[in-house]
Amino acid sequence: MIDVVRGGWELFALSWRESRYRLVLSVVLMIAQAAAMPLAAPALAALTDAALAGDARGATAAAALVAVAVVAALTAGHFAHIFYFELGDRAVLRLERELIVLSNGSAGLEHHERPEYADKLQVLRQELHRAAWGSMEGLLNSLGLLVAISITAVLLARLNPLLLLLPLAAAPPLLLGRRAESIVNAARERAAPPSRHARHMFGLFGNAASAKELRVGGLGPGFRIRQRHAWDSASEKLWNGERRAVLLRTTGQLIFAVSYVLATLLVVRDAVAGRHSVGDVLLVLTLAGQVNQQVASAVSALQEMQRTTRVMSTMRWVRALLAGMEPPPPDRELPDRIRHGIELRGVSFAYPGTDRAVLADVDLTLPAGTTVAIVGENGAGKTTLIKLLCRFYQATTGVMTLDGTDLTRFDLARWRACIAAGFQDFARFELLARESVGVGELADIKSTEDVRKALRRARAEDILDRLDNGLETQLGKSYADGAELSGGQWQKLALGRAMMRQAPLLLVLDEPTSALDAQAEHELFEQYAAGARRVGQRTGAITVLVSHRFSTVRMADLILVVADGRIKERGSHDELMAAGGLYAELYGMQSAAYA
Numbered sequence: 001m002i003d004v005v006r007g008g009w010e011l012f013a014l015s016w017r018e019s020r021y022r023l024v025l026s027v028v029l030m031i032a033q034a035a036a037m038p039l040a041a042p043a044l045a046a047l048t049d050a051a052l053a054g055d056a057r058g059a060t061a062a063a064a065l066v067a068v069a070v071v072a073a074l075t076a077g078h079f080a081h082i083f084y085f086e087l088g089d090r091a092v093l094r095l096e097r098e099l100i101v102l103s104n105g106s107a108g109l110e111h112h113e114r115p116e117y118a119d120k121l122q123v124l125r126q127e128l129h130r131a132a133w134g135s136m137e138g139l140l141n142s143l144g145l146l147v148a149i150s151i152t153a154v155l156l157a158r159l160n161p162l163l164l165l166l167p168l169a170a171a172p173p174l175l176l177g178r179r180a181e182s183i184v185n186a187a188r189e190r191a192a193p194p195s196r197h198a199r200h201m202f203g204l205f206g207n208a209a210s211a212k213e214l215r216v217g218g219l220g221p222g223f224r225i226r227q228r229h230a231w232d233s234a235s236e237k238l239w240n241g242e243r244r245a246v247l248l249r250t251t252g253q254l255i256f257a258v259s260y261v262l263a264t265l266l267v268v269r270d271a272v273a274g275r276h277s278v279g280d281v282l283l284v285l286t287l288a289g290q291v292n293q294q295v296a297s298a299v300s301a302l303q304e305m306q307r308t309t310r311v312m313s314t315m316r317w318v319r320a321l322l323a324g325m326e327p328p329p330p331d332r333e334l335p336d337r338i339r340h341g342i343e344l345r346g347v348s349f350a351y352p353g354t355d356r357a358v359l360a361d362v363d364l365t366l367p368a369g370t371t372v373a374i375v376g377e378n379g380a381g382k383t384t385l386i387k388l389l390c391r392f393y394q395a396t397t398g399v400m401t402l403d404g405t406d407l408t409r410f411d412l413a414r415w416r417a418c419i420a421a422g423f424q425d426f427a428r429f430e431l432l433a434r435e436s437v438g439v440g441e442l443a444d445i446k447s448t449e450d451v452r453k454a455l456r457r458a459r460a461e462d463i464l465d466r467l468d469n470g471l472e473t474q475l476g477k478s479y480a481d482g483a484e485l486s487g488g489q490w491q492k493l494a495l496g497r498a499m500m501r502q503a504p505l506l507l508v509l510d511e512p513t514s515a516l517d518a519q520a521e522h523e524l525f526e527q528y529a530a531g532a533r534r535v536g537q538r539t540g541a542i543t544v545l546v547s548h549r550f551s552t553v554r555m556a557d558l559i560l561v562v563a564d565g566r567i568k569e570r571g572s573h574d575e576l577m578a579a580g581g582l583y584a585e586l587y588g589m590q591s592a593a594y595a
């Protein structure tokens with residue numbers, strides 16, 4: 001219950017921040033609506049007593065009050081709905097925005113790869129919309145009900161404290177009604193298989209394809225009997241469920257009806273004895289009828305509030321998880337060139353939530369101004385190494401340094417701004433083609449010239465020939481007029497995106513060209529490596545390339561052979577070939593296959 005109050009309070013505070021006047025108006029109108037019904041009862045009682053006493057002015061005034069209460073009860077809720085509906089929408093947007101900011105603003109990728117995070121996100125996606133404004137309604141209804149129940153209780157207790165037991169009598173119809181609903185649902189589930197079968201049979205008769213076989217096989221009569229049996233079986237199951245449900249609902253309503261009659265008799269007896277007026281009897285008749293409704297509404301409002309509680313506590317969990325992933329504050333300026341290189345010392349890494357070391361005790365130097373290729377079998381740990389270099393994850397043990405300074409001491413955003421990357425699992429940004437490439441360097445996204453140059457460097461300019469509006473073509477099937485690209489074309493755009501940053505300190509290319517044939521990939525990298533060496537001499541930039549194609553790999557200055565999370569061999573192509581180890585063996589096998 002504390003959680004429900006907390007969730008409600010959080011939603012209330014969120015709505016307050018979003019729009020105070022909408023919230024205040026919603027609350028006032030909902031309370032007005034909720035209070036109007038019970039307040040109509042004493043007005044009705046006063047009207048009756050005044051009429052019986054021949055007091056025309058009193059009766060008129062009371063009638064006016066009844067009219068006002070009824071109008072308020074009928075209309076205030078509709079006006080409130082306009083305000084809280086919008087408020088709910090705004091609350092959803094705010095929570096969604098927060099979710100996007102939280103999960104993308106976070107330093108690493110760890111949260112994306114934690115199953116419980118994915119589960120929570122799934123719940124949030126499903127529940128957020130329904131919860132936020134369903135709960136808004138629940139919250140306001142609860143407030144209104146609190147007021148309505150209090151007024152009703154005071155009015156009834158004034159006449160006879162025993163009448164306060166009436167809400168208890170509203171419980172049986174509610175509980176038995178619930179039970180009846182679950183019985184009907186269970187019956188529907190039981191009836192589903194035979195009813196599906198009956199529908200399938202029915203479909204066979206109306207279908208040209210099956211008609212041929214039904215006739216040739218003489219299956220018609222037999223299938224008709226099957227269909228009827230299936231239908232009878234489904235109907236019987238449903239009928240049984242419905243019959244039990246009606247019985248339970250009727251019992252519940254009867255219990256309330258008996259209590260209602262008893263409550264009325266209690267007041268009628270007092271009225272006959274002269275202790276109460278006829279108006280009082282009418283008051284009880286009216287209020288007792290409302291009690292039933294109030295209890296049912298209170299329960300459904302509580303259920304809505306429980307949904308809010310779930311959403312709000314999930315949001316708290318996500319906030320706490322992501323807050324714990326903030327990188328340490330930077331205390332070193334990132335240099336604008338690499339003088340010596342990037343070093344890994346004793347680096348081991350296991351993915352969060354797992355025990356297996358994907359990288360184990362890696363010692364490695366990526367010298368400034370070089371092109372480094374990483375090779376190894378599937379699952380060896382190549383991509384993981386790249387992810388650590390991009391600081392998507394923090395090494396479990398060991399340290400990574402840039403010219404001797406721990407990488408974590410540099411500002412993360414600045415470090416990322418110095419990286420250009422093409423990933424194996426690239427994104428498909430359904431934007432204009434120019435933007436889809438240009439987001440590789442936001443500052444240049446508007447420059448058609450820069451985007452074209454990047455595509456040229458990625459040897460992907462040919463894509464533009466197939467796009468009706470060239471760079472200004474909308475991409476993706478989410479849009480009616482969006483151009484859908486093949487997997488290979490999307491990959492080329494991703495490579496173009498990686499080429500947008502013209503002078504990165506670190507360029508990582510993790511199999512970004514698997515859709516190209518071996519020759520095209522080779523030519524592309526040869527051209528790229530020549531450019532990278534030129535830039536590298538100036539800035540010390542390092543290119544790290546992951547590829548399974550040895551024809552591409554051989555041109556790298558340094559080749560690392562990764563196996564079981566360790567660097568098994570390192571050296572230039574010639575050195576590794578001369579050593580006659582794993583690299584030489586794999587190279588030999590691949591050249592033989594292409595020979």
Ligand SMILES: Nc1ncnc2c1ncn2[C@@H]1O[C@H](COP(=O)(O)OP(=O)(O)OP(=O)(O)O)[C@@H](O)[C@H]1O
Pocket residue numbers: 113351352354358376377378379380381382383384385424
């Ligand atoms: N998010 C993750 N959570 C847990 N384990 C992971 C995760 N990503 C990768 N792994 C595991 O880490 C190991 C190394 O994966 P990695 O992607 O680094 O291999 P790779 O050498 O790049 O393989 P490939 O050549 O197939 O791309 C694999 O055993 C893989 O199952």
